Amino acid sequence: MQPRINIITLGTHDLAAAIHFYEDGLSFPRMSFEGDVAFFNLNGSCLAVYPWELLAKDATVAKEGTGFRGITLAHNVNSEAEVNVVLEQAKAAGANIVKPAQATDWGGFSGYFSDLDGHLWEVAFNPIFWPGPPDIGISN
Known part of the structure; x- marks a missing residue:
């Protein structure tokens, strides 16, 4: 395995708010992509925001959980x-x-x-x- 991280995906409870936070609030450059996910260019890697429930489902884990992750x-x-x-x-x-x-x-x-x-x-x-x-x- 070649060590690298290409995409970091964060689950979000409000996709539109997360997109606004990263794109408008922090000025992360958003990449062109359609669907229930947004990608931001991080100069060599990528940050994605994706609905919390869908990300949990994709990973086959429970969506519940609180505290330090x-x-x-x-x-x-x-x-x-x-x-x-x-x-x-x-x-x-x-x-x-x-x-x-x-x-x-x-x-x-x-x-x-x-x-x-x-x-x-x-x-x-x-x-x-x-x-x-x-x-x-x-x-x-």
Whole structure:
């Protein structure tokens, strides 16, 4: 298997609201596609939003469940100031700020928001890992 993530699909309870949040609120470029799903270009991968119930059905799992889902999405930026800008943009689009931007114990600066369906996004300035992963001597 070649390691890669091509598409991250998030279940949503309101497809139209999710599309508005990501396309208009966060300015994610929406890809042309018809149907009960929307795709956004993430510069090398893709974010999809799909009705919660249909996604659960497709995966053959129960649609119910609350609390922490065991996953967060991360958006790395180029400065501490940009962390605050992105968090404010998300808040203006309807996101809930879960953790305000602050210095981290690993030497960076980050905060968290949750989207309209409760998916957690970390917005981080990571001077060690960004703009790309460090060379740790692993090759294919």
